[in-house]
Structures are given as C-alpha cells and as structure tokens.
Amino acid sequence: MDENRRKEILSQGRPGRYWPAEPMLGGWYTEEEVEAATKAIRDSMDPTTVGFGFICPEIVDFEEAFARYCGAGEAVSINGAGTGLDMAIMCLDLEPGDEVIVPAINFRAAAMAVVGQRGKVVWCEVDRRTFNMDPADVERRITPRTRAIFPVHMNGLSAPMDELLELAERHPHPKHGPLKVIGDAARAGAGGYKGTKIGAKGWMTIFSFHTMKLMTTLGEGGAITTDDAEAARRLRGIRQFGGAHDGWGTNYKLTKVQAAVGLVQLRRLDDMTAQRVQAAERRNRMLQGIPELTLPYEPEGYEHTYYLYTMLVPRRWAGEKRDRLLRVMEEEYGVGCGVYNRPVYEDSGYLRRQTAGQKLPISDELSARLFCMALHPLMTGEEQEYMAAALWAAVERIRSEG
Numbered sequence: 001m002d003e004n005r006r007k008e009i010l011s012q013g014r015p016g017r018y019w020p021a022e023p024m025l026g027g028w029y030t031e032e033e034v035e036a037a038t039k040a041i042r043d044s045m046d047p048t049t050v051g052f053g054f055i056c057p058e059i060v061d062f063e064e065a066f067a068r069y070c071g072a073g074e075a076v077s078i079n080g081a082g083t084g085l086d087m088a089i090m091c092l093d094l095e096p097g098d099e100v101i102v103p104a105i106n107f108r109a110a111a112m113a114v115v116g117q118r119g120k121v122v123w124c125e126v127d128r129r130t131f132n133m134d135p136a137d138v139e140r141r142i143t144p145r146t147r148a149i150f151p152v153h154m155n156g157l158s159a160p161m162d163e164l165l166e167l168a169e170r171h172p173h174p175k176h177g178p179l180k181v182i183g184d185a186a187r188a189g190a191g192g193y194k195g196t197k198i199g200a201k202g203w204m205t206i207f208s209f210h211t212m213k214l215m216t217t218l219g220e221g222g223a224i225t226t227d228d229a230e231a232a233r234r235l236r237g238i239r240q241f242g243g244a245h246d247g248w249g250t251n252y253k254l255t256k257v258q259a260a261v262g263l264v265q266l267r268r269l270d271d272m273t274a275q276r277v278q279a280a281e282r283r284n285r286m287l288q289g290i291p292e293l294t295l296p297y298e299p300e301g302y303e304h305t306y307y308l309y310t311m312l313v314p315r316r317w318a319g320e321k322r323d324r325l326l327r328v329m330e331e332e333y334g335v336g337c338g339v340y341n342r343p344v345y346e347d348s349g350y351l352r353r354q355t356a357g358q359k360l361p362i363s364d365e366l367s368a369r370l371f372c373m374a375l376h377p378l379m380t381g382e383e384q385e386y387m388a389a390a391l392w393a394a395v396e397r398i399r400s401e402g
C-alpha cells in the first residue's frame with residue numbers, strides 16, 4: 001500500500017463501524033435462517049404431538065449434513081464446544097496421574113476439560129509461524145502416563161494432524177494402545193488439511209457454533225465428529241441422560257430451532273468462509289512491506305480460514321512496544337486489536353496453579369509478540385483499507401519513538 005494512498009485514506013477518517021478485535025459473526029444471518037427458525041417454532045406449536053422434541057428430525061439431519069461436510073463417520077451435536085471438550089475427555093476414562101498434552105498458546109477450554117476429569121495437563125510449545133502444536137516438542141513430553149494429544153486448530157489453521165497421528169501410533173500407552181488425538185476446532189470449522197476438511201482426522205474433533213465462530217446456531221452450539229462408532233454412541237449417551245449407552249449422561253443437547261438454523265448456516269459455510277479468506281488475502285497484500293510485521297502463514301497443503309488474523313512484532317518490540325502499538329490502534333485510529341492467545345497459564349490463575357512449575361519459553365516469547373487485528377467477512381473494502389493504513393501508521397509511530 002503506497003504512502004500517498006495511505007495518507008489519503010487516513011485523512012478521510014474511519015469509515016463505517018468500529019470492529020471489536022474478535023467480531024461477532026452472529027450478525028451474518030439471512031432471511032433463510034429467520035425462515036428456518038420461524039418454521040421450526042411453528043412446527044412445534046401443537047402441545048399434544050410434536051413440541052420441540054428431543055432428538056428431532058432437524059437434529060438428525062443437521063448431524064448427518066455436518067458429518068458429510070467434514071468427511072467424518074458421525075457428528076454428535078451439542079450445546080457448545082466447551083461441553084464437547086469435556087465429553088471427549090470423559091471418554092478417555094482417565095485414571096489418577098494420567099497426562100494429556102495441550103498447547104500452551106490456547107484458549108483455556110481444552111485445559112479446563114482435562115483438569116475437570118482429574119487429568120494432568122502437560123503444556124507443549126507451538127510452532128512459531130503457525131501457532132499450532134509443535135510435534136517435535138510434543139514428542140519430548142510423551143511419557144508412559146500420556147493418554148492423549150489435544151491440539152487446537154489455532155485461529156482457523158489446521159494442526160499438523162499427520163505428524164501428531166504418527167506420534168500417537170509410535171508412542172502407544174502401555175495399557176490403552178495408541179494415544180488418542182483430540183482436536184479442538186472451535187475456531188476452525190471449514191478449515192482444510194491435505195485435501196480433507198478439519199474434523200476428518202483424529203479420534204474426535206470438537207466444533208463451536210458460538211456467535212463469534214465461522215458458523216453459528218443462534219449464539220451457542222457445537223458438534224463432535226468421529227469415525228469411532230462406539231465412541232459416538234457413548235457421546236450420544238452423555239448428551240442425553242445415558243441414551244442407548246449404558247453409562248452416565250446428562251442434557252447437553254442442541255435445540256430444534258438451533259439445528260434448523262445450523263442446516264442453513266452449514267449450506268452457507270463455504271461462501272462465508274471464502275469471503276473471509278478473500279478479506280485476509282487482500283489484507284496480506286495491503287500489509288506486505290511493513291518490515292516489522294510477520295503476517296499470517298499458511299503452509300503448503302493447508303487451507304487457513306483466518307478466524308483470527310494473527311501477526312507478530314519483532315523481538316525488540318515484545319511486550320511494552322507491542323502493547324503500545326495496540327493502544328495506538330485503538331485510541332488513535334479506533335481499530336480493535338487483541339492478543340489471542342497468551343499462554344493459558346498466564347490467563348487463568350486456576351490453571352496456573354494446576355500446572356505449577358511448567359515453563360514454556362517459546363510460548364512466553366510469542367505471548368509478548370503476537371496480536372490479532374479484527375477481521376470479518378462483512379467488512380467493506382473501505383473499512384479494510386482504513387485498518388491497513390492505520391496499522392502502517394501505528395507501526396511507523398512506534399518505530400519513530402525509537
């Protein structure tokens with residue numbers, strides 16, 4: 001983006017809306033979703049027959065469509081990804097002292113799920129360019145107590161599943177066999193990996209349909225995909241008071257209206273994602289040439305969905321200067337930026353106490369350097385240009401402050 005153009009854009013002030021650092025995708029419903037929701041309510045109005053049902057046809061149809069979309073054997077819909085992560089870890093039947101390897105640069109949900117089942121969280125480092133679990137570091141942390149590898153498909157980019165699955169086979173648990181690989185794809189629905197969709201590989205993959213995510217079912221919702229039919233039976237049992245599975249269960253269901261809306265959002269998912277990816281690629285071109293910034297990285301064979309647009313400042317700007325850059329963006333240009341995510345042990349005192357003594361120097365370094373600038377498929381071209389020009393100017397300001 002050349003200097004004259006940047007000056008011209010900024011002289012006109014911020015166009016349109018303020019975008020928070022992690023925008024609400026939930027704003028992107030169409031009349032189709034409204035009609036689907038209304039129809040599901042109208043169809044449920046006779047209290048002597050239908051009502052909202054339990055596992056109603058809308059839920060079954062949505063699950064079949066979602067499994068097909070991901071290329072997975074089955075999909076089990078649930079009320080949120082947090083619940084799904086808990087359910088996946090429940091299915092491991094952890095024994096005291098059992099360990100699960102979790103990337104430290106992460107949202108706190110995966111670690112909460114492990115601790116919630118009395119498991120031990122073993123943090124691992126992430127790759128500096130992808131922010132995804134680093135297989136070499138995972139391998140160093142596998143012990144005879146390791147039961148599972150728990151990657152997050154970070155910010156819309158798939159974790160390196162083939163390498164992780166190979167490690168899982170090569171280092172089996174003495175009693176339970178190959179380690180289970182469980183993917184947290186809360187932020188990565190629609191992402192691609194070597195010709196497959198995220199959700200096709202690994203023992204279980206958990207998706208979120210929360211209002212910020214790539215598709216949404218009226219604010220909350222989620223699904224678990226798996227090829228393991230017995231595990232799917234158990235998940236359905238946990239979701240509905242035991243169901244056909246002879247085991248513990250409660251109520252973690254999606255509603256009929258959410259499933260009806262989910263079917264529409266799923267049909268639109270590729271288009272919504274294509275628009276997001278286009279916006280990210282346009283931004284890549286506009287920010288190219290800022291020497292201090294490392295832009296998002298998409299390895300060969302991966303399809304990034306840019307749930308978040310993550311950048312790095314140089315080491316010499318780590319911490320204070322990165323934070324100052326974000327303040328300038330917010331206060332002087334009105335552009336939302338955030339740090340997604342710091343290592344979980346920095347973010348949650350509870351999880352820090354649970355994992356006391358574990359030090360992750362690469363995660364600590366990245367935590368002080370990374371930041372995300374708001375991205376949304378409904379941003380206008382003017383909004384996109386303004387944000388890019390603002391970032392150029394804010395970086396120049398920090399540079400000039402020495």
Ligand SMILES: Cc1ncc(COP(=O)(O)O)c(C=O)c1O
Pocket residue numbers: 079080081082083106107109110152184186187207208209210221222
């Ligand atoms: C990486 C990750 N995992 C899990 C979750 C939890 O998802 P949900 O809000 O659907 O419970 C989130 C939500 O923000 C997330 O970002």
